[in-house]
Amino acid sequence: xxxxxxxxxxxxxxxxxxxxxxxxxxxxxxxxxxxxxxxxxxxxxxxxxxxxxxxxxxxxxxxxxxxxxxxxxxxxxxxxxxxxxxxxxxxxxxxxxxxxxxxxxxxxxxxxxxxxxxxxxxxxxxxxxxxxxxxxxxxxxxxxxxxxxxxxxxxxxxxxxxxxxxxxxxxxxxxxxxxxxxxxxxxxxxxxxxxxxxxxxxxxxxxxxxxxxxxxxxxxxxxxxxxxxxxxxxxxxxxxxxxxxxxxxxxxxxxxxxxxxxxxxxxxxxxxxxxxxxxxxxxxxxxxxxxxxxxxxxxxxxxxxxxxxxxxxxxxxxxxxxxxxxxxxxxxxxxxxxxxxxxxxxxxxxxxxxxxxxxxxxxxxxxxxxxxxxxxxxxxxxxxxxxxxxxxxxxxxxxxxxxxxxxxxxxxxxxxxxxxxxxxxxxxxxxxxxxxxxxxxxxxxxxxxxxxxxxxxxxxxxxxxxxxxxxxxxxxxxxxxxxxxxxxxxxxxxxxxxxxxxxxxxxxxxxxxxx
Amino acid sequence: xxxxxxxxxxxxxxxxxxxxxxxxxxxxxxxxxxxxxxxxxxxxxxxxxxxxxxxxxxxxxxxxxxxxxxxxxxxxxxxxxxxxxxxxxxxxxxxxxxxxxxxxxxxxxxxxxxxxxxxxxxxxxxxxxxxxxxxxxxxxxxxxxxxxxxxxxxxxxxxxxxxxxxxxxxxxxxxxxxxxxxxxxxxxxxxxxxxxxxxxxxxxxxxxxxxxxxxxxxxxxxxxxxxxxxxxxxxxxxxxxxxxxxxxxxxxxxxxxxxxxxxxxxxxxxxxxxxxxxx
Numbered sequence: 001x002x003x004x005x006x007x008x009x010x011x012x013x014x015x016x017x018x019x020x021x022x023x024x025x026x027x028x029x030x031x032x033x034x035x036x037x038x039x040x041x042x043x044x045x046x047x048x049x050x051x052x053x054x055x056x057x058x059x060x061x062x063x064x065x066x067x068x069x070x071x072x073x074x075x076x077x078x079x080x081x082x083x084x085x086x087x088x089x090x091x092x093x094x095x096x097x098x099x100x101x102x103x104x105x106x107x108x109x110x111x112x113x114x115x116x117x118x119x120x121x122x123x124x125x126x127x128x129x130x131x132x133x134x135x136x137x138x139x140x141x142x143x144x145x146x147x148x149x150x151x152x153x154x155x156x157x158x159x160x161x162x163x164x165x166x167x168x169x170x171x172x173x174x175x176x177x178x179x180x181x182x183x184x185x186x187x188x189x190x191x192x193x194x195x196x197x198x199x200x201x202x203x204x205x206x207x208x209x210x211x212x213x214x215x216x217x218x219x220x221x222x223x224x225x226x227x228x229x230x231x232x233x234x235x236x237x238x239x240x241x242x243x244x245x246x247x248x249x250x251x252x253x254x255x256x257x258x259x260x261x262x263x264x265x266x267x268x269x270x271x272x273x274x275x276x277x278x279x280x281x282x283x284x285x286x287x288x289x290x291x292x293x294x295x296x297x298x299x300x301x302x303x304x305x306x307x308x309x310x311x312x313x314x315x316x317x318x319x320x321x322x323x324x325x326x327x328x329x330x331x332x333x334x335x336x337x338x339x340x341x342x343x344x345x346x347x348x349x350x351x352x353x354x355x356x357x358x359x360x361x362x363x364x365x366x367x368x369x370x371x372x373x374x375x376x377x378x379x380x381x382x383x384x385x386x387x388x389x390x391x392x393x394x395x396x397x398x399x400x401x402x403x404x405x406x407x408x409x410x411x412x413x414x415x416x417x418x419x420x421x422x423x424x425x426x427x428x429x430x431x432x433x434x435x436x437x438x439x440x441x442x443x444x445x446x447x448x449x450x451x452x453x454x455x456x457x458x459x460x461x462x463x464x465x466x467x468x469x470x471x472x473x474x475x476x477x478x479x480x481x482x483x484x485x486x487x488x489x490x491x492x493x494x495x496x497x498x499x500x501x502x503x504x505x506x507x508x509x510x511x512x513x514x515x
Numbered sequence: 516x517x518x519x520x521x522x523x524x525x526x527x528x529x530x531x532x533x534x535x536x537x538x539x540x541x542x543x544x545x546x547x548x549x550x551x552x553x554x555x556x557x558x559x560x561x562x563x564x565x566x567x568x569x570x571x572x573x574x575x576x577x578x579x580x581x582x583x584x585x586x587x588x589x590x591x592x593x594x595x596x597x598x599x600x601x602x603x604x605x606x607x608x609x610x611x612x613x614x615x616x617x618x619x620x621x622x623x624x625x626x627x628x629x630x631x632x633x634x635x636x637x638x639x640x641x642x643x644x645x646x647x648x649x650x651x652x653x654x655x656x657x658x659x660x661x662x663x664x665x666x667x668x669x670x671x672x673x674x675x676x677x678x679x680x681x682x683x684x685x686x687x688x689x690x691x692x693x694x695x696x697x698x699x700x701x702x703x704x705x706x707x708x709x710x711x712x713x714x715x716x717x718x719x720x721x722x723x724x725x726x727x728x729x730x731x732x733x734x735x736x737x738x739x740x741x742x743x744x745x746x747x748x749x750x751x752x753x754x755x756x757x758x759x760x761x762x763x764x765x766x767x768x769x770x771x772x773x774x775x776x777x778x779x780x781x782x783x784x785x786x787x788x789x790x791x792x793x794x
Contacts, residue, residue, distance in 0.1 A: 385737035387651040
């Protein structure tokens with residue numbers, strides 16, 4: 001029932017967006033930001049809320065469509081050499097920083113040097129780069145050591161924001177006063193931040209896309225309580241609830257309010273995929289049959305429909321369906337308790353106790369843990385839930401002191417950036433919360449992932465990734481649950497907010513208000 | 516003994532309290548035979564309102580679990596925690612109070628300062644800290660509640676013992692050369708028992724409340740369903756589904772009320788000054 005209502009709303013929104021309306025200029029939009037970001041200097045702070053606010057102040061060289069195809073950003077065009085080693089970007093003409101200084105290739109070179117020091121993920125993304133050059137003011141050339149397929153996917157604003165050279169060069173980055181009033185090239189300029197209350201950004205009148213942005217101002221409201229955020233939306237104090245602002249069970253109610261539109265789009269670049277770490281070091285879970293039994297035993301459709309209110313998608317394997325080289329041609333695990341029981345019997349499981357660590361991220365995850373526990377007990381497993389808080393749970397995972405543990409990770413659009421790290425042998429190390437926590441090791445998988453990352457053509461990459469997905473889905477190193485969707489709820493009068501694969505994070509460029 | 520029951524049963528509050536308690540115990544003991552399924556099992560679609568489906572008379576919660584089954588299994592946890600943690604508190608508090616009151620002097624000073632140390636810390640805050648440190652489980656919860664609720668027992672017993680040890684029969688026992696342990700155990704404690712029993716009945720009620728509050732805050736045993744957990748889990752959906760919180764809430768209210776009424780009845784029955792027939 002709930003699902004149908006939601007679906008209706010989603011479809012309804014899609015239709016209204018499809019009817020190309022003429023954008024109207026002017027107006028103020030209030031959005032929720034949760035939690036309050038620790039800072040807004042995107043080159044140094046990488047929290048989700050920072051990315052969401054600052055993605056509208058800063059820009060990257062490229063933007064990405066919901067299908068993760070590169071779109072022009074600060075670079076208006078780009079070429080890739082036939083040997084896939086030289087990437088040439090032509091920058092847009094006439095772009096200025098918020099303080100009026102022109103944006104040039106020198107800023108790009110400086111940003112890359114700065115990010116290598118301040119941005120761990122950017123540093124990793126750039127390891128394959130041999131040199132970066134700027135033959136003229138509007139051209140930047142990246143030369144790679146060897147072909148690196150995912151390279152075109154690393155220019156998103158959160159992954160590689162452009163920083164003004166004239167304000168940061170030669171300063172101590174950490175104490176630079178501009179960190180508190182960031183200057184970017186984006187459609188909105190930072191105006192003020194009342195801590196604990198709101199962040200205000202105003203229209204950039206000199207933005208390089210003519211006529212944009214349409215809105216005059218955007219307020220990011222800081223409201224610490226989930227129920228209060230829902231009420232703020234109901235009373236009209238805020239117009240935009242980005243994904244995760246309110247509890248899942250409140251989503252159907254709030255979506256049904258008059259004038260509310262909901263969409264699951266805008267997370268394709270991150271594609272959060274949830275799974276349960278299965279500690280492959282545990283003698284029981286080391287048995288492939290037990291791991292497969294767990295996959296059959298979990299009712300993932302129930303989790304999607306009831307716990308996530310119909311949003312999301314049942315995962316088929318290590319890749320989310322929204323990222324590149326996803327393959328559907330893998331062994332599937334529908335809900336089948338009988339088969340799970342049979343597999344457990346074959347494996348010789350005799351009811352030994354298995355500890356389960358839910359994710360302490362609030363109601364939804366707690367309920368999910370309870371449901372999965374019941375699923376597993378129904379097929380005869382003995383499960384003991386370990387109650388813990390977020391740091392305690394993280395600690396246990398980092399020390400490999402768990403049997404089953406819930407998690408979800410971003411995939412960053414490409415298997416080489418977000419998937420391989422969870423399964424390759426070289427990513428096993430104690431003391432980390434991500435990467436190969438489960439302790440799975442398979443030389444063939446290692447080889448295929450390496451092939452996929454450096455193969456020169458997409459066809460070759462696909463070949464490797466197709467194979468590796470099949471092997472992993474058969475081996476079940478971890479128990480994949482759902483591709484998560486964090487619904488964004490807006491007042492329907494806010495139009496064109498989500499147009500790219502990172503959604504609200506760079507969405508206010510195109511957003512407009514229907515009066 | 517017959518005298519006791521007669522007085523107890525004469526006070527209407529005692530009768531009502533007894534009825535509620537007996538009912539709760541019967542449900543806790545016999546209920547699971549009628550509900551062989553785990554209360555965690557998802558049996559119906561979520562958010563079934565109460566009194567609409569005969570199979571789930573009190574409706575279902577956010578995951579489609581039977582609220583009635585939860586109530587029945589929750590009764591076991593609540594009563595068990597209430598009784599056992601009270602027992603723990605008595606085991607700690609009675610000897611401490613008796614020793615302090617009987618020996619007096621420095622022993623009394625030392626023990627009472629120790630007791631006051633516990634009394635100055637807000638008991639609920641201490642219980643939260645203890646459970647959080649020990650990892651939430653039924654054992655840590657019982658231990659925590661027991662540990663925070665013994666100081667009143669110790670003080671009460673000390674007071675009683677202080678007044679009893681000056682009585683002639685105690686002094687006679689001292690003169691005849693009985694050992695201290697024998698005197699405390701056989702002569703003093705039996706006579707100090709009535710107020711302790713009354714206090715204990717109230718402590719069970721407090722313990723149930725404490726356990727519910729802990730579970731409400733998410734510090735319950737994650738493997739056992741309890742009323743406090745049900746209220747806590749349903750709290751956030753109260754606008755959509757009132758029944759998930761209201762029924763366990765009423766269960767907590769009734770059982771705590773019942774125990775308080777029993778306490779009152781016991782007080783009437785055991786207090787010689789209130790006894791209607793005199794002794």
